[in-house]
Amino acid sequence: MKQVKLVLEDGTEIEGTGFGAHTSAAGEVVFSTAMTGYPENLTDPSFAGQILVLTYPMVGNYGVPGEELYESISKIFESDKIHIAGLVVNYYSEEHSHWNATKSLGDWLAEYNIPGIFGVDTRMLTKKLREKGAMLGKIVAEEDIPLHDPNQDNLVAQVSPPGVQHYGKGQHKIVLVDCGTKTNIIRCFLTRDVELIRVPWDYDFNTLDYDGLFLSNGPGDPKMCEATISHLQTALQQDKPIFGICLGNQLMGLAAGGDTFKLKYGHRSHNQPVLLSGTKRSYITSQNHGFALDTDTLPAEWTMLFENLNDGTCEGIKHKTKPFFSTQFHPEAAGGPEDTEYLFDDFLKAVEEYKAAK
Numbered sequence: 001m002k003q004v005k006l007v008l009e010d011g012t013e014i015e016g017t018g019f020g021a022h023t024s025a026a027g028e029v030v031f032s033t034a035m036t037g038y039p040e041n042l043t044d045p046s047f048a049g050q051i052l053v054l055t056y057p058m059v060g061n062y063g064v065p066g067e068e069l070y071e072s073i074s075k076i077f078e079s080d081k082i083h084i085a086g087l088v089v090n091y092y093s094e095e096h097s098h099w100n101a102t103k104s105l106g107d108w109l110a111e112y113n114i115p116g117i118f119g120v121d122t123r124m125l126t127k128k129l130r131e132k133g134a135m136l137g138k139i140v141a142e143e144d145i146p147l148h149d150p151n152q153d154n155l156v157a158q159v160s161p162p163g164v165q166h167y168g169k170g171q172h173k174i175v176l177v178d179c180g181t182k183t184n185i186i187r188c189f190l191t192r193d194v195e196l197i198r199v200p201w202d203y204d205f206n207t208l209d210y211d212g213l214f215l216s217n218g219p220g221d222p223k224m225c226e227a228t229i230s231h232l233q234t235a236l237q238q239d240k241p242i243f244g245i246c247l248g249n250q251l252m253g254l255a256a257g258g259d260t261f262k263l264k265y266g267h268r269s270h271n272q273p274v275l276l277s278g279t280k281r282s283y284i285t286s287q288n289h290g291f292a293l294d295t296d297t298l299p300a301e302w303t304m305l306f307e308n309l310n311d312g313t314c315e316g317i318k319h320k321t322k323p324f325f326s327t328q329f330h331p332e333a334a335g336g337p338e339d340t341e342y343l344f345d346d347f348l349k350a351v352e353e354y355k356a357a358k
């Protein structure tokens with residue numbers, strides 16, 4: 001293992017030990033306070049372009065599970081590769097032990113040419129990111145490289161699949177617009193009565209025959225998804241149920257005529273409290289986002305569905321009369337609490353009602 005360093009755009013330089021691939025990488029440095037779930041986090045396409053700091057002090061101790069398939073998608077991972085640009089941890093546990101581990105975290109990172117750095121005071125680093133906001137940064141091994149802002153790239157186009165795929169044989173035909181979907185969203189649909197048509201981010205789904213539309217999570221600035229927003233504006237003219245998660249929530253808001261903004265340092269953890277509007281009921285949710293919808297910009301036919309109890313930001317919206325709703329948090333979890341998975345049932349109930357009325 002060799003010495004490497006983490007360099008931030010404010011000039012901070014932190015020495016540490018390299019693990020994973022011995023290479024340099026640049027990206028946006030963000031932190032997650034989730035205590036477990038690195039196999040899920042690292043393969044979540046929403047992390048594309050980001051150098052991820054995990055605040056949990058010991059990482060790697062349960063290794064990395066082997067690949068198993070469920071209906072041709074991964075049973076365990078959230079996509080078929082690692083999407084983060086780099087990983088920053090305090091203590092890397094080189095020795096792992098878990099019943100389904102097949103390799104170490106370091107070997108897995110190396111397989112995808114992703115660098116990691118450990119021996120970093122992640123508390124100090126997280127405080128800095130909280131005070132100054134998410135910053136650009138780089139892990140530097142042998143070769144110095146320039147900083148790079150991934151939010152200037154169309155990351156969704158990079159992670160979205162090239163073609164259409166079909167799954168399941170259920171009675172409700174759902175189109176999943178894949179802007180970088182987590183596979184647990186697919187699993188959540190396939191354990192219900194659904195036939196899923198998974199289409200690329202810029203596919204004109206209005207040409208398809210379907211019962212309900214789903215908008216996935218995905219990386220980067222939602223305003224980059226112009227094609228999706230424009231197709232969605234057509235779908236919003238109709239009455240077919242629409243459900244969106246995370247990036248899907250931001251796209252729903254943008255298509256409705258609202259605006260998004262970049263949060264100072266985002267929400268990335270498994271314990272974000274949200275309030276269901278009009279009730280005193282709160283849920284603990286899994287989150288991973290750096291942007292948010294500005295609810296003040298929502299047109300009059302829309303209303304806030306969930307609110308973040310830490311900072312008051314928008315955690316979901318719904319249309320006042322049509323069956324359209326979306327959440328900024330992750331009802332599919334993976335990792336994190338599954339308390340809001342019932343929203344998939346609510347969506348399919350809306351689909352049933354729509355079909356019955358037709």
Ligand SMILES: NC(=O)CC[C@H](N)C(=O)O
Nearest residue numbers: 217218220246247290291
């Ligand atoms: N998980 C997601 O879908 C993230 C959405 C968007 N890229 C954000 O950071 O806010």
